[in-house]
Amino acid sequence: MELKITVDRSKCSGHARCAMKGPDVYELDDEGFCISDGKIVTDESLRTQVIHGMKACPERAISVIEA
Amino acid sequence: MVGGVIQTQDRPVPDHVEPTYVVDWDYLKDPRLQIDPHGLYAKWTAEAPHEVVWTTANGGHWMILSNEAIVEALQTPELFSSKHTGIPPRPGAAKLIPEELDPPEHTKYRSQLNKRLGPKMIKYFDGRARAMANELIDRVQAAGKCDLMQALTIPLPCSLFLDMVGLPSERTEEFVQWKDELFQGSNNEIRIGAQQRINAYLEEAIALKRKDGGADDLLGYLVNEGRIDDEPITQADLMAYAFLFFIAGLDTVTATMTNCFHYIATHPGAQDKLLENRSFLIDFPEEILRRYSVVNSVRTATRDFEWRGVQIKAEDQFVAGTAFANVDGKEFPDPLTVDFERENNRHIGFGAGPHRCAGSHLARTELVAVMQEVLPRLPNLRLQPGTDLKYYAGGLIGLTELPVEWDV
């Protein structure tokens, strides 16, 4: 599998919720903004983290496509 | 028109508002708010004839009543300005920085804070919060009962605040008193007196920072290294910043922490469940932040525009409440039920858009640390018999006391 993460940086306001629900997937900068835009996840065991992190984002800034 | 007469206040419904969009709901003074504010928000949200309605209460203003629309408003400062934080606006009051600024001005002031309040800078506060929580519980543990607000949830955020601005936390008690006088003082004189004492204290703190030159804590950083338009931050702006931390970071934490303990004290089994499983302990405050949100923010239209079926006029005001957004059943099924394992909990308890709470990482750290330290020390936590709890509810929503007991 291959999941591609897109983060709309204009919407991301640094809640850090994505990284709470997907600590091994989503990375934050020092101010708490998500820097995982464009990341491709191939490890099947991380799928739930990818999805839960996306769905926890209050700004609806994250989208994920099956690449 | 839903439930009531159209003109309950002196100001008639303006011409640009369609009659079918008019309600008379009062989110500041409805007496039911004292008993169950979130239940009332959920009821209004479910019963609203449209997702945006005009209420005749409080001089007339819009209420946004769906999660999606509230998030959109908070994310669109070009149309929904933060210039007033009250309904109706408080004329002549000094600007709260960065709360009452709009981008691009807001961005400059806000980025200064993010540098010192990001998730990685917060480690230090975790240790401090744990130590303070234990000290406070030491004082009451043997008694087997207390008002947990007076004993813990009020003083702790105050001590941590003093720590954050680099002042000795020995003065917490004095500080708590000023805070109460400021927010609840029975007359203007008391409130202004409290504000002056707080300002004098903050001024002292800023002067100390200038002298020692340190930039380790947040205030030290702003004083000695902060830059706005490549210039050091002015004294007036520093005072405005410090005053806002005071307003934004005390009662919000107190209210949320109290809500966490209130839930535990009224739900047998919750305490054990939280102590057994650390991942619950992280999700628990998030679900409490959703179900019992403590902030209803206000926005003001920057110009005339059409939005979601209504005509908006410049200077119209909106309640864009996080406490409304978070009990919208379309977004959160069964919204009034606390579910530690709720999936897709994209709550906006800390707001959304550019004004998203600057202290959210600090607040989360504080909440989890305190739960973890305190819950094992107050076994079988429950309300004292005969307790009738009451809320104050408006822009900020919280309990007024939390009398509890535990096994000793």
Ligand code: HEM
């Ligand atoms: C559980 C505790 C807290 C809650 C629920 C909370 C909630 C909020 C909310 C909803 C907003 C957005 C208001 C709006 O959009 O109009 C906000 C803004 C803010 N909060 Fe918090 N807050 C909490 C704790 C703190 C703490 C501990 C600090 C301390 C530094 C803090 C500092 C701020 C600041 C500076 C702003 C303004 C940000 C801006 O305008 O860009 N908050 N808070």
Ligand code: SF4
């Ligand atoms: S949860 Fe959303 S807004 Fe928050 S850091 Fe992640 S992407 Fe950004």
